Amino acid sequence: MHRLITILLLFIPLLCGCGRRRTIQVKDARKRAELTLTTAPNQKPSVHSLSVRIHGQVEGVAFISGSIVYTQRVSGRFDIKANHEYYNTNCTVLYSPESVQSGKFSVDYESGTIE
Numbered sequence: 001m002h003r004l005i006t007i008l009l010l011f012i013p014l015l016c017g018c019g020r021r022r023t024i025q026v027k028d029a030r031k032r033a034e035l036t037l038t039t040a041p042n043q044k045p046s047v048h049s050l051s052v053r054i055h056g057q058v059e060g061v062a063f064i065s066g067s068i069v070y071t072q073r074v075s076g077r078f079d080i081k082a083n084h085e086y087y088n089t090n091c092t093v094l095y096s097p098e099s100v101q102s103g104k105f106s107v108d109y110e111s112g113t114i115e
Contacts, residue, residue, distance in 0.1 A: 021110040026095065029058045029103030033095040039111045049112035050086035054093065055079040056105025066093035078105075086111070 026033050037052070050068055057077045065071035068084045068091060093107055 021108060023109075024107045025104070026056075026106070027104045029056070029062065029095075029105060030097055030100050032097060033093075035093040035095070035107055037091040037093065037107065037109045039089045048085060048087060049083070050091055051081075051083040051110050051112070052091070052093070053079070053081050053108040054105060055108075056103060058097070058100050058103030058105070060097065060100035060103070062095060062097040062100050062103075064093065064095055067091040069093060 022037070024035055024037070026035075037050075052066075052068060054064055054069065055078065058074060059076075061073060061075045063071055063073055064080060067088075068082050068086055069080060072078075072080055074080070091109070095105070
């Protein structure tokens with residue numbers, strides 16, 4: 001039984017892969033942004049999950065929403081994380097400033113694949 005568990009633990013990382021972590025930087029948080037997160041061409045069509053982290057700082061108030069991110073009101077420093085089953089090769093993140101004087105933020109994302 002231990003041998004079977006050991007074999008499975010060795011092969012699971014080979015069967016389930018992760019894409020390379022990608023980053024999109026938004027340097028002017030005063031402007032509305034519609035960001036499309038895409039998978040690497042070699043990952044299509046085997047995507048099964050998406051991990052997203054949106055973090056930064058705004059002076060004022062803004063709203064962030066998207067395909068896998070519930071609408072959230074942000075102000076000051078913020079850090080939003082989402083990790084869901086996701087089978088599409090694109091994901092949209094919407095950033096809508098309401099009363100932002102300055103700021104910047106980054107979107108880090110990585111898709112999981114079955115190979």
